Amino acid sequence: MSESPQGDVSVALYESFTQSVRDLADTALRTNAGADELARAQAEIEAITARLAADQIPGTHGEHCSTPTGVSGWGNTVVGIRNAAAMPLRFSVAGDGMRLWADFTPGALYEGPPGHMHGGVIAMLLDQALGELSMRSGHPGLTANLSIDYKAPTKLNTPLRIEAWYDRTEGVKTWTRGHITTADGTVCAEATGLFILPRWVRDLPPEEVAKAHQHD
Numbered sequence: 001m002s003e004s005p006q007g008d009v010s011v012a013l014y015e016s017f018t019q020s021v022r023d024l025a026d027t028a029l030r031t032n033a034g035a036d037e038l039a040r041a042q043a044e045i046e047a048i049t050a051r052l053a054a055d056q057i058p059g060t061h062g063e064h065c066s067t068p069t070g071v072s073g074w075g076n077t078v079v080g081i082r083n084a085a086a087m088p089l090r091f092s093v094a095g096d097g098m099r100l101w102a103d104f105t106p107g108a109l110y111e112g113p114p115g116h117m118h119g120g121v122i123a124m125l126l127d128q129a130l131g132e133l134s135m136r137s138g139h140p141g142l143t144a145n146l147s148i149d150y151k152a153p154t155k156l157n158t159p160l161r162i163e164a165w166y167d168r169t170e171g172v173k174t175w176t177r178g179h180i181t182t183a184d185g186t187v188c189a190e191a192t193g194l195f196i197l198p199r200w201v202r203d204l205p206p207e208e209v210a211k212a213h214q215h216d
């Protein structure tokens, strides 16, 4: 069991703790508890929040835990193991770094049209998948353009797969592609992304740029 760079808390404990907070958000959305029970629960939640807030990271997780060239993903809103707002996606990456995928089942927290995923959340997941593939393929960059075709409504509480694959690189620009499919192979949304190695990285010394390929 690996340990957090922030102290004696294991990664597994962070994951489990964050999942409990995520479960609370889902339950808070769907509970039929009455006014008294909600008031009692609110007081308890506020007490826990105050206790945990007594010692916390200032600002954002990434600001606090990243180095100029090494990005901490623990606060990431799609994959972050400490982010209760993250699904979270767990990507598997092909050995050559040219393809990645994750299986997931989105619940009630991600609703747009009733019973279906919000289009903005779909875009967010595809941005992460395509951007992470850009990095894993050895061509990291920030999203300069993301184009999405929504082909079919994406049902909640249904197993889905998100996939991304490498297309091409021209200088500092890398294009990747991807889609979200149902278990029977129906494509719900497909995307093309352009990722650009930003000028502030291009201007770093070569040894620092090499470190920019690292990601935790």
Ligand SMILES: CCCCCCCCCCCCCCCC(=O)SCCNC(=O)CCNC(=O)[C@H](O)C(C)(C)COP(=O)(O)OP(=O)(O)OC[C@H]1O[C@@H](n2cnc3c(N)ncnc32)[C@H](O)[C@@H]1OP(=O)(O)O
Binding pocket: 069, 071, 127, 128, 129, 131, 132, 135, 140, 141, 142, 143, 144, 145, 171, 172, 173, 194, 196, 197, 198, 199, 200, 201, 212, 213, 215
């Ligand atoms: C460590 C390294 C970073 C990697 C980090 C990894 C993060 C680890 C997490 C991984 C997964 C995260 C996945 C989520 C990914 C986000 O969510 S990123 C957040 C959303 N994106 C942003 O905030 C980006 C905001 N935009 C920018 O910062 C800048 O506009 C850009 C995109 C970096 C480009 O700026 P620039 O480096 O100054 O580019 P510039 O020199 O003007 O142009 C270079 C070339 O690109 C072209 N270009 C520039 N913009 C565009 C555009 N929008 N459309 C088409 N072409 C364009 C130019 O025409 C030029 O082309 P050529 O003349 O060379 O042919």
